[in-house]
Amino acid sequence: xxxxxxxxxxxxxxxxxxxxxxxxxxxxxxxxxxxxxxxxxxxxxxxxxxxxxxxxxxxxxxxxxxxxxxxxxxxxxxxxxxxxxxxxxxxxxxxxxxxxxxxxxxxxxxxxxxx
Amino acid sequence: xxxxxxxxxxxxxxxxxxxxxxxxxxxxxxxxxxxxxxxxxxxxxxxxxxxxxxxxxxxxxxxxxxxxxxxxxxxxxxxxxxxxxxxxxxxxxxxxxxxxxxxxxxxxxxxx
Numbered sequence: 001x002x003x004x005x006x007x008x009x010x011x012x013x014x015x016x017x018x019x020x021x022x023x024x025x026x027x028x029x030x031x032x033x034x035x036x037x038x039x040x041x042x043x044x045x046x047x048x049x050x051x052x053x054x055x056x057x058x059x060x061x062x063x064x065x066x067x068x069x070x071x072x073x074x075x076x077x078x079x080x081x082x083x084x085x086x087x088x089x090x091x092x093x094x095x096x097x098x099x100x101x102x103x104x105x106x107x108x109x110x111x112x113x114x115x
Numbered sequence: 116x117x118x119x120x121x122x123x124x125x126x127x128x129x130x131x132x133x134x135x136x137x138x139x140x141x142x143x144x145x146x147x148x149x150x151x152x153x154x155x156x157x158x159x160x161x162x163x164x165x166x167x168x169x170x171x172x173x174x175x176x177x178x179x180x181x182x183x184x185x186x187x188x189x190x191x192x193x194x195x196x197x198x199x200x201x202x203x204x205x206x207x208x209x210x211x212x213x214x215x216x217x218x219x220x221x222x223x224x225x226x227x
Contacts, residue, residue: 004158006158033214033215035217040219040220041219042119042204042217042218042219042220043159043204043217045214048214058214090159092159092215103149103164104159104161104215106151106158106160107158108156108157109157109158
């Protein structure tokens with residue numbers, strides 16, 4: 001199993017450009033998440049999905065969009081990149097949200113710099 | 116709301132020293148508690164977990180006990196190694212919930 005795969009690993013964007021961060025999991029997990037990690041800070045939830053076709057906002061959704069057309073894929077879209085979006089982005093997945101299946105699996109991260 | 120508070124880092128230790136990283140939480144109900152580790156250039160990995168009061172999670176020489184009376188889940192290791200240098204995150208997830216709340220992370224440096 002590959003687990004959770006994120007691409008790209010690094011990217012530099014100019015202000016106003018757009019890009020999509022890709023995330024794929026092969027564990028048939030229902031729940032997927034996007035987090036951002038700013039220097040010296042914990043992870044903040046951007047968006048999450050509880051299944052294909054269902055997404056919802058997390059703590060810091062402004063400036064981002066997501067879609068979940070399949071169970072495996074959960075891309076994160078930045079439409080108009082801003083310097084405040086410079087961060088490390090992590091995708092994660094869990095099988096369910098209930099008791100007994102509480103471990104989250106993370107991708108390796110995407111380091112994004114907006115200049 | 117739910118929250119996790121960790122001791123600020125960085126923590127710098129010599130090899131074979133004793134490690135404690137403090138973590139306290141605020142939550143309704145009976146959350147599951149986790150420690151995740153992030154090695155340089157990598158994503159987070161689950162280090163250990165505990166799902167109910169008085170449970171002790173352990174892995175790779177690390178351990179943490181779920182203390183409901185003090186709402187704490189402190190991470191300990193008796194003898195650290197250089198390879199333990201990483202960022203450690205305390206986290207919780209509430210019963211029946213699916214959003215994991217992370218602390219700010221504590222960076223550990225271990226010197227040879």
